[in-house]
Amino acid sequence: MTAIETRDLSIRFGHFAAVSGVSLAIAAGSRHALIGPNGAGKTTLVHALTGGVAASSGMILISGDDVTRLGESARVRRGLSRTYQINQLFRGLSVLDNVVLAVLERKQLTRVFWRRAAHDNATIEEAREHLAFVNLIAHADRPVHELPYGLQRLLEIAVALAARPRILVLDEPAAGVPAAQSEAIFERIHALPRDLTLLFVEHDMNLVFRFADRITVLVEGRIITEGTPAEISGNERVREVYLGRRGAHVPA
Numbered sequence: 001m002t003a004i005e006t007r008d009l010s011i012r013f014g015h016f017a018a019v020s021g022v023s024l025a026i027a028a029g030s031r032h033a034l035i036g037p038n039g040a041g042k043t044t045l046v047h048a049l050t051g052g053v054a055a056s057s058g059m060i061l062i063s064g065d066d067v068t069r070l071g072e073s074a075r076v077r078r079g080l081s082r083t084y085q086i087n088q089l090f091r092g093l094s095v096l097d098n099v100v101l102a103v104l105e106r107k108q109l110t111r112v113f114w115r116r117a118a119h120d121n122a123t124i125e126e127a128r129e130h131l132a133f134v135n136l137i138a139h140a141d142r143p144v145h146e147l148p149y150g151l152q153r154l155l156e157i158a159v160a161l162a163a164r165p166r167i168l169v170l171d172e173p174a175a176g177v178p179a180a181q182s183e184a185i186f187e188r189i190h191a192l193p194r195d196l197t198l199l200f201v202e203h204d205m206n207l208v209f210r211f212a213d214r215i216t217v218l219v220e221g222r223i224i225t226e227g228t229p230a231e232i233s234g235n236e237r238v239r240e241v242y243l244g245r246r247g248a249h250v251p252a
């Protein structure tokens with residue numbers, strides 16, 4: 001079954017097409033990487049999937065339902081959650097409170113009951129479970145701004161999980177993090193439940209080839225090829241596009 005799909009999707013900014021005629025089908029339960037050089041349109045495509053940017057033409061479907069005209073929160077309610085290239089955490093709040101807020105958001109309790117609901121045991125228990133998954137329990141009471149950046153990136157994953165997604169989109173989850181910590185982040189991503197569909201954007205080809213089971217290559221807004229890691233690493237055009245680019249050695 002297809003978890004999320006685009007059909008002939010284009011996104012234009014004025015006369016410039018950042019995404020052109022993209023048809024992409026992500027199978028339920030797959031770990032799908034979206035790769036391509038800087039400016040290829042990866043982030044724009046991710047924004048379009050999650051509802052942050054409007055499609056100029058074409059369609060977006062979640063579990064077969066047309067969501068092209070739905071906003072971001074309506075898509076979250078349909079099981080789509082995401083992390084951002086630059087994190088969106090509340091830096092003055094504690095690590096735990098960031099996840100508590102996300103759980104309350106899912107329960108649609110943020111506005112009405114924030115003070116009272118923040119002390120609700122079930123909410124706190126759930127938030128702590130998400131933190132435990134990303135190995136951040138020991139940091140629960142620290143303010144986010146004190147947390148090393150690599151751990152903030154893990155916290156973002158916990159926040160995204162609080163929406164209880166069926167599809168999780170991760171835009172460069174290890175961007176700005178030293179190589180040793182990228183490993184830890186991808187190890188946690190790898191440990192996510194197998195029925196959670198993952199789409200991730202990543203520049204580090206070693207991580208992509210280790211953790212993805214399918215790869216789509218985007219160049220100048222268009223898909224040039226899609227396949228298994230073995231198929232992609234043997235693809236001449238992909239090698240041409242990546243040769244000599246930053247961190248973009250394509251493993252053989």
Ligand SMILES: Nc1ncnc2c1ncn2[C@@H]1O[C@H](COP(=O)(O)OP(=O)(O)OP(=O)(O)O)[C@@H](O)[C@H]1O
Nearest residue numbers: 013016017018036037038039040041042043044045
């Ligand atoms: N709001 C916007 N208005 C105009 N042009 C935009 C806008 N957003 C993105 N672009 C352009 O669209 C193209 C694709 O950008 P995008 O950020 O999607 O690429 P990317 O593949 O994610 O790049 P990177 O790997 O560097 O993050 C770029 O040329 C960018 O300048």
